[in-house]
Amino acid sequence: MAVNRFLGDTVARTIIKLIVVSILVGMAMNVFGLYPLDIFYAFRDFIVNLWEKGWAALGRFGDWLILGAMVVVPVFLLLRILNYRRN
Structure with a gap:
């Protein structure tokens, strides 16, 4: 439970959020050629x-x-x- 408090949510939900944000940032960087x-x-x-x-x-x-x-x-x-x- 200390891990959940550190991450701000459960481990699985945090991983899903990080994947979604990573995809969005990757798309934006690709659009701008970065x-x-x-x-x-x-x-x-x-x-x-x-x-x-x-x-x-x-x-x-x-x-x-x-x-x-x-x-x-x-x-x-x-x-x-x-x-x-x-x-």
Whole structure:
């Protein structure tokens, strides 16, 4: 009876429900031309593209950092040297 409580119904009725829903989902996937491996590959490709685009974004961030540092660091050093002479 613990199994029935876990499943929410008797074992036989749960199996029948799962079969009916599986057939309906299988029909819908067939209509849209989806297959389980296609879904897996799409998910995998999404993760790979996200990983690659993420590193590309960090690369652009690094470019911006270097470009900005080429102006900011010399100005900072110049200001520190000028302030050091006053003290």
